Structures are given as structure tokens and as C-alpha cells.
Amino acid sequence: MCGIIARIGADDGVDRLLGGLERLEYRGYDSAGIAVENGAGLAVQKCSGRVGDLVDSVEDSGVYGGIGIGHTRWSTHGPPTDDNAHPHTGATGEVAVVHNGVIENHAELRDELRDAGHEFTSDTDTEVIPHLFERHLADNDPEEAFRQAVRDLDGSYAIAAMVEGEDAVFAARQGSPLVLGVDDDEYFLASDVPAFLEHTDEVVYFEDDDVGVIRPDDVELSTLDGEAVERSSEVVSWDPDETGKGGYDHYMRKEIENQHVSLANGIEGRVSEEGEEPDLDEFPAGTFSGVERVQFVACGTSFHAAKYGTQLLNKAGVAAQAFRASEYDGSIPVDSDTLVVAVTQSGETADTLAALDRARRASARTVAVTNVMGSTAARTADDALFIRAGPEIGVAATKTFSSQVVALSLLSHRVSLDAAEEGPWDDPAAYYDALEALPNHVESVLDFETAEEVADRFLGSDAFFFIGRGLAYPVAIEGALKFKEITYEHAEGFAAGELKHGPLALVTPRTPVFTVVTGDDDETTVTNAQEAGTRGAPIVAVSPSDHKITDVADAHLPVPDTHPDLVGLLANVQLQLLSYHTADKLGRAIDKPRNLAKSVTVE
Structure with missing residues (x-):
């Protein structure tokens, strides 16, 4: 601030x-x-x-x-x-x-x-x-x-x-x-x-x-x-040219477009030669032996990225939770067998630093996942993993979210191999093949985007709902956050199964429901979308083109078909573009949304 x-x-x-x-x-x-x-x-x-x-x-x-x-x-x-x-x-x-x-x-x-x-x-x-x-x-x-x-x-x-x-x-x-x-x-x-x-x-x-x-x-x-x-x-190591708009109308648009570069930087040299496990210089095999539980602390977009890491660790049998840093208080058990991962783009977020300090005082092992070398989080945590996204100027985080998710995926695999002797995937080589193709897949989303057309179609809606399940859930809540940050329109993200437990009362024909599906256990999510559709809500599928959700959708934001655990990152790019185009059509101050600032250094 x-x-x-x-x-x-x-x-x-x-x-x-x-x-x-x-x-x-x-x-x-x-x-x-x-x-x-x-x-x-x-x-x-x-x-x-x-x-x-x-x-x-x-x-x-x-x-x-x-x-x-x-x-x-x-x-x-x-x-x-x-x-x-x-x-x-x-x-x-x-x-x-x-x-x-x-x-x-x-x-x-x-x-x-x-x-x-x-x-x-x-x-x-x-x-x-x-x-x-x-x-x-x-x-x-x-x-x-x-x-x-x-x-x-x-x-x-x-x-x-x-x-x-x-x-x-x-x-x-x-x-x-x-x-x-x-x-x-x-x-x-x-x-x-x-x-x-x-x-x-x-x-x-x-x-x-x-x-x-x-x-x-x-x-x-x-x-x-x-x-x-x-x-x-x-x-x-940042390039001074990265801090300029480079011919774009807004920093946010430039940073959305730049995601394939930041992702490539974040992946480079971090996958083993066999392509089956992470190769992190900071964390060689065995680093996290003895870890019994993992706690992520973060705020805003970084919290949504932390939810991604939590689910990957839980899939591998490692007990993990994500906490909003402002709520990480003395009621939460933490000890020397706990690994606390502070996720913060700037490395200076006050609530996250306070949570990190509490973890350190409780003798927990600490890791900062951040974008800024020399930041307070990087210097005060026991170890740091840098996301390598380069400078991000737009207040609404875009490329840093996807880079955080990739870094946390690599870290989560390393932790799970050390702590539980297994990873989140039955076929890790398939995941890493898809990970190395991710920058190209992001480029293809940007080359053939349909978000502007969808934004125009639903401009003036009363509210915008975003739903997802599993790894699509943090993408849904991040999509809603991005939308409300820069459009000032009412947007909410929900776990798909929770829609019928209250929020469905708000659904009308003027409430589009953006449904994120990844190809992993999507049957119930499709049903949840249909439940909203029968109440008159337009359904927008955010999915690969051949997914059955498109049969019940009124509009579609397509993404390439890839590993289910990475589809969400491609869906996220489409939702960023949706927010950007909607805000642009509404004449909002996209890079400087009202009441917000980039680095929240006060509690």
C-alpha cells in the first residue's frame, strides 16, 4: 500500500x-x-x-x-x-x-x-x-x-x-x-x-x-x-521493459498475454530429466521427510492458488489446509512437524507476514512462495521458492496466479514424495508432459479467445456466478474475484455442490453461471449447472470443446484438452479475459480499480 x-x-x-x-x-x-x-x-x-x-x-x-x-x-x-x-x-x-x-x-x-x-x-x-x-x-x-x-x-x-x-x-x-x-x-x-x-x-x-x-x-x-x-x-534479474505497457492499452492485458512466458520461466529447469518428478534446487529429495501436515497461509488471489496446492497434497495423502492469513490465529494447531507455506506475490503482504511469524514462533518449518527476491517473506522464511513471473503492475493479479499454481504444484509433489512416498498422480510423466506444454496451450487460448463475445452477450446482467468442483473450485473463486475487482459488478464463486444450498435462490435469467469443468469427476458439476439452467440461468461452459457440459450450455469459453489438473489454469485465462473485456466495455479503470492497491502492507 x-x-x-x-x-x-x-x-x-x-x-x-x-x-x-x-x-x-x-x-x-x-x-x-x-x-x-x-x-x-x-x-x-x-x-x-x-x-x-x-x-x-x-x-x-x-x-x-x-x-x-x-x-x-x-x-x-x-x-x-x-x-x-x-x-x-x-x-x-x-x-x-x-x-x-x-x-x-x-x-x-x-x-x-x-x-x-x-x-x-x-x-x-x-x-x-x-x-x-x-x-x-x-x-x-x-x-x-x-x-x-x-x-x-x-x-x-x-x-x-x-x-x-x-x-x-x-x-x-x-x-x-x-x-x-x-x-x-x-x-x-x-x-x-x-x-x-x-x-x-x-x-x-x-x-x-x-x-x-x-x-x-x-x-x-x-x-x-x-x-x-x-x-x-x-x-x-527483471527486464526494465517488463515494467512498461509495451504498446498495450492496459498492464492487465499485457500481463494476461505474457502468461505463457512467465509459465515457461517458472517451469524451466524444474522437472527431472526423466520427466516424472520435480527437480527443485532449493529442495532436493528428502527435504520434507518427517512433515506430518502442511498449512498454507495467504490472502486474496494467493489464497486461491494455495487451495490448488492443498488439493494436490490431499490427493497424495498428505494432510493439508489453506488458511486466510488474516484468520491464522492461536486457535490453529501448529508445531515442529508442520510445514507452513506462505504464498505472497510481493513477499510483503502484512497479514501473511504476521501468519509466517506466528508459524516460526511455533517452531514450524516455513517456506515462502513469492515473486520477489529480497522480499521480507523470502528473507524471514526458512526457505523460499520463487515463481519467476517477473514484475506485475496491474492491481488485479493475473500471471502471478498461474505461476503460483505451477510453483505450488511442483512443491506439493516434492513434499508428498518426501512425506508420504507417493505423489498426486498415478501417471506423473503424463502430468509433466502436459505441464511442459502448458505455455503453448495458454498461447492457443489467447490466439483464439472468445471471451469478448461472451462478455458482450452478458453485459448488464444482475450478477455473475462462477462454479467448480475439485481443482476447478479455486479457479471459480479466483474468476469471481477478478471479475468483481475490475468490473465492480456483483460476482460470486461457489463450490458447485453448494449452489443448491442457498445461492440457487439468487439465480434468475439475468444471472449467468460460468461452469468450470476439468474432465475429472465432472458428472455432478454438470448436474449442478443444469439445476441452475432449469431456473432460467444462462450456462457458460468453461471447458475443452468436446466436454459434455457444452451440450447443456448457452455459451462456451473453450480451452485445450490437457491433463485434468491443468485444465483449470487454461480456464483461468479465459475468465481473466472475460473480466478484462467486461471491465473495458464498462469503462472501468482496469489497472487501478477503485479502493484497491497492489501490495497490501497493512493489516
């Missing part, structure tokens, strides 16, 4: 700040602002609305400076107004701050500062930080004043701050991501690597309690207590 950018260099860096904010806008787009040091003091420019509104404002004002900070906001404390936009300044205007996270003791600090004569102009929790910084500046140098201000805070934060007359940015992290970009003659700070990837791919990840002082020619990192620390740099 929210995006931070800072640039530290000798020449004018305003364009780099604004460019970074444009690339971070998926993290929040309620308001935006920058502050720069131009030799005559701090110049602050901010406004409610999109980054484009800020760009227009900056161009009109002529703001310039080599050292600056910027922010694009997703509102937590206070509505999206000019006053609530970051950067925030203190009473004298000599300090400017941008902040991600939540300051839990902001109300007490605000009362204390008000009693000391400070006046506040916003509703945000962030505004206490520059006031604290200024108060401590009265008796300390800027670095020590910043440390003391940070020590006053309870909660989560990634902070970048500037002081008038100082050629430096002061930074701190606790529970919210912050990464340093290193180039030959300039530095960057950001909440996400894509903010500066076109300028440098060398990065240093801040860890909790790190404090940084970044000057044009120097970086000093230390703990909050002032002890110097060394953080090694890494090279990010």
Missing part, C-alpha cells in the same frame, strides 16, 4: 521522482506529492488525485532539485485530500517526510505535540513524524534527531525524510518494504524495485530496524541504536 520514491544525486532529479511515482501508482492512487531540496529550502508540491495531476502541477510550478522524496497514496488515515497527501511537513517547514505503514501510537503522539504547541493540518498518522523530527532537531544533529523521532514510533513504517539545508535523505524501515537502488552517480529509495529499475538493477534491501543516511556520494546504514551494519547488494 502506498508508494515511496527518493532520488539522491547532484543534477536535477524531479523527472526521476515523477517517473518513479508513475511506476508505483499501482500501490495507491488517491493522491501524490514530492519534496525537493533546491538550495533555497524545501519545495513541496502535492495534490489529491492521480500522479498525472501532480505532474501537471509540478510542470507549472518549475520545482527542481537533485535530492527529493515522493509518495503516491492509498488512504488509511484520512480521506484523499490535498492536506492528507504526502510529503508532510512539520511546524517550521524545515522537515519533509513520506511514510508507508501505520503509526499505532499516532493519537497519543499528536496529543503530546499539540500540548507543546504544534499545529496539525491533516488527518494522517504520518504527520506526527515531521513534527517529532523537528522537535528533536532543537537539541541534536539531523541524523540523531531522526533516530530519536523513529524511536518514538510504534507500528509499521518505511520512512524517507529530508531536512532543509541537508544534502541527504534519512530512511528507516520497520515492517514495511524499503529498497535502495545503487547507480554510478545517484541513489534511489523505493518501496518497490520497478520504481527505479530503468536506471539501475543493483539493489540493497533494508531490513527491520535499519536506518540509512543517503547522500549523493555516500550511504551509511546502521541499526536504530546506531551500530553500523553491512547489507550486500543484489542484481535484480
Whole structure:
């Protein structure tokens, strides 16, 4: 949630700040602002609305400076107004701050500062930080004043701050991501690597309690207590071109189209030469011997991917459950015989990190399945498996879902072979043959898509239902989530057998039912669809062309005939296209759906 950018260099860096904010806008787009040091003091420019509104404002004002900070906001404390936009300044205007996270003791600090004569102009929790910084500046140098201000805070934060007359940015992290970009003659700070990837791919990840002082020619990192620390740099393998639209109207469409590439990357080198089992460098045979149960923790789309992994493990005889990370509390038994798999695209999802922390404190073995090297989840779990999907900018997850499912399929097979001495499939070679053909099958769905026609046919419906059974169920609920995220239309996903236990009362001729079938135990799902059809609901089959569901369907979203455990991923591509075309026809902000942001870093 929210995006931070800072640039530290000798020449004018305003364009780099604004460019970074444009690339971070998926993290929040309620308001935006920058502050720069131009030799005559701090110049602050901010406004409610999109980054484009800020760009227009900056161009009109002529703001310039080599050292600056910027922010694009997703509102937590206070509505999206000019006053609530970051950067925030203190009473004298000599300090400017941008902040991600939540300051839990902001109300007490605000009362204390008000009693000391400070006046506040916003509703945000962030505004206490520059006031604290200024108060401590009265008796300390800027670095020590910043440390003391940070020590006053309870909660989560990634902070970048500037002081008038100082050629430096002061930074701190606790529970919210912050990464340093290193180039030959300039530095960057950001909440996400894509903010500066076109300028440098060398990065240093801040860890909790790190404090940084970044000057044009120097970086000093230390703990909050002032002890110097060394953080090694890494090279990010993402291509800077992946963070652009590449000629597409929307990032989401580009990322749907890019799935065959991300899937190929996720599969490459991860299947044994015999083609019968996973070959994961991170997890050689025997890694998970002794595991008695597996618990997945995840949120949103990642939770739906986790449901996929759960079912594969259960098929192999391994006890597995998927928990919504926000509900993973002390009532759930977890011990040293438990493997806890945290599934998180960004590796920074606050609820998932909290669940991961609980698992670690209970001595469970932990694995992070994530897209981002250097993320908090990757660094705090015992091990990490990267999905290799590349950067995803659209708020609605697309290519990362399919890549998560593939990674979890490989991991689940490895775990089941180690823990139960058998896998989810009687013929694993057939599964892996189909897996290696999956990227080509995705391409064929994209080449011959029918989703736009179906979207047009059912535009204006009262509600949209998605049903499935077995491995089609997580695809159904993911399809419904994608639809509601970007169309703002009422969509619900159900286990097919549950339709008659209440939801059938909502079915009308204006409620299309999208029925996902995979070719594995589909008889009852077809019956469930027919039950809705007899009540007048249009049935849309999402299936291979020769499936019998097409005999009772009013419309069809076809997918190639492949292994039943992979049909769902091809169906998912069709449902993503359905959501995309429907949202486009409704004129929705597809890449920036209302009230949502890409990386949910607050609980």
C-alpha cells in the first residue's frame, strides 16, 4: 500500500521522482506529492488525485532539485485530500517526510505535540513524524534527531525524510518494504524495485530496524541504536521493459498475454530429466521427510492458488489446509512437524507476514512462495521458492496466479514424495508432459479467445456466478474475484455442490453461471449447472470443446484438452479475459480499480 520514491544525486532529479511515482501508482492512487531540496529550502508540491495531476502541477510550478522524496497514496488515515497527501511537513517547514505503514501510537503522539504547541493540518498518522523530527532537531544533529523521532514510533513504517539545508535523505524501515537502488552517480529509495529499475538493477534491501543516511556520494546504514551494519547488494534479474505497457492499452492485458512466458520461466529447469518428478534446487529429495501436515497461509488471489496446492497434497495423502492469513490465529494447531507455506506475490503482504511469524514462533518449518527476491517473506522464511513471473503492475493479479499454481504444484509433489512416498498422480510423466506444454496451450487460448463475445452477450446482467468442483473450485473463486475487482459488478464463486444450498435462490435469467469443468469427476458439476439452467440461468461452459457440459450450455469459453489438473489454469485465462473485456466495455479503470492497491502492507 502506498508508494515511496527518493532520488539522491547532484543534477536535477524531479523527472526521476515523477517517473518513479508513475511506476508505483499501482500501490495507491488517491493522491501524490514530492519534496525537493533546491538550495533555497524545501519545495513541496502535492495534490489529491492521480500522479498525472501532480505532474501537471509540478510542470507549472518549475520545482527542481537533485535530492527529493515522493509518495503516491492509498488512504488509511484520512480521506484523499490535498492536506492528507504526502510529503508532510512539520511546524517550521524545515522537515519533509513520506511514510508507508501505520503509526499505532499516532493519537497519543499528536496529543503530546499539540500540548507543546504544534499545529496539525491533516488527518494522517504520518504527520506526527515531521513534527517529532523537528522537535528533536532543537537539541541534536539531523541524523540523531531522526533516530530519536523513529524511536518514538510504534507500528509499521518505511520512512524517507529530508531536512532543509541537508544534502541527504534519512530512511528507516520497520515492517514495511524499503529498497535502495545503487547507480554510478545517484541513489534511489523505493518501496518497490520497478520504481527505479530503468536506471539501475543493483539493489540493497533494508531490513527491520535499519536506518540509512543517503547522500549523493555516500550511504551509511546502521541499526536504530546506531551500530553500523553491512547489507550486500543484489542484481535484480527483471527486464526494465517488463515494467512498461509495451504498446498495450492496459498492464492487465499485457500481463494476461505474457502468461505463457512467465509459465515457461517458472517451469524451466524444474522437472527431472526423466520427466516424472520435480527437480527443485532449493529442495532436493528428502527435504520434507518427517512433515506430518502442511498449512498454507495467504490472502486474496494467493489464497486461491494455495487451495490448488492443498488439493494436490490431499490427493497424495498428505494432510493439508489453506488458511486466510488474516484468520491464522492461536486457535490453529501448529508445531515442529508442520510445514507452513506462505504464498505472497510481493513477499510483503502484512497479514501473511504476521501468519509466517506466528508459524516460526511455533517452531514450524516455513517456506515462502513469492515473486520477489529480497522480499521480507523470502528473507524471514526458512526457505523460499520463487515463481519467476517477473514484475506485475496491474492491481488485479493475473500471471502471478498461474505461476503460483505451477510453483505450488511442483512443491506439493516434492513434499508428498518426501512425506508420504507417493505423489498426486498415478501417471506423473503424463502430468509433466502436459505441464511442459502448458505455455503453448495458454498461447492457443489467447490466439483464439472468445471471451469478448461472451462478455458482450452478458453485459448488464444482475450478477455473475462462477462454479467448480475439485481443482476447478479455486479457479471459480479466483474468476469471481477478478471479475468483481475490475468490473465492480456483483460476482460470486461457489463450490458447485453448494449452489443448491442457498445461492440457487439468487439465480434468475439475468444471472449467468460460468461452469468450470476439468474432465475429472465432472458428472455432478454438470448436474449442478443444469439445476441452475432449469431456473432460467444462462450456462457458460468453461471447458475443452468436446466436454459434455457444452451440450447443456448457452455459451462456451473453450480451452485445450490437457491433463485434468491443468485444465483449470487454461480456464483461468479465459475468465481473466472475460473480466478484462467486461471491465473495458464498462469503462472501468482496469489497472487501478477503485479502493484497491497492489501490495497490501497493512493489516
